[in-house]
Amino acid sequence: GMKFPIEEHKMFMERVKKMGVNGNWGLFAKELPGRVGYVCRDYWKDLRDKGDVIDQNYVRNGDKWVYKWTHGGKNIKEFQ
Numbered sequence: 642g643m644k645f646p647i648e649e650h651k652m653f654m655e656r657v658k659k660m661g662v663n664g665n666w667g668l669f670a671k672e673l674p675g676r677v678g679y680v681c682r683d684y685w686k687d688l689r690d691k692g693d694v695i696d697q698n699y700v701r702n703g704d705k706w707v708y709k710w711t712h713g714g715k716n717i718k719e720f721q
Contacts, residue, residue, distance in 0.1 A: 642687045643680075649673070653684065662696060 645653055652673055660669050662685055666678030673681065688694045689706065699706040 642691060643684045645684060649676075653681065656681075657685075657694075662698070 656669055656672060662669075666682040668678075670676045670678045670681045685694070685696070689696045689699065696706075698708060698710060700709050701707075
């Protein structure tokens with residue numbers, strides 16, 4: 642898994658609280674010196690996969706994470 646130094650992890654989690662994790666990772670990364678969007682996205686995925694965070698946008702389906710919202714913002718019924 643990915644590692645961020647503890648201070649950077651704190652900054653990352655503050656950014657999560659402020660912005661959420663709704664896909665605008667380029668903007669998300671702007672306040673994290675030396676980090677770019679895809680690195681922040683991958684770090685979040687790693688935290689989710691290890692169970693360190695809960696991402697309400699995804700549900701577990703076997704060994705995969707499945708995005709539970711359709712493009713219209715409606716919940717995919719079979720994953721409720």
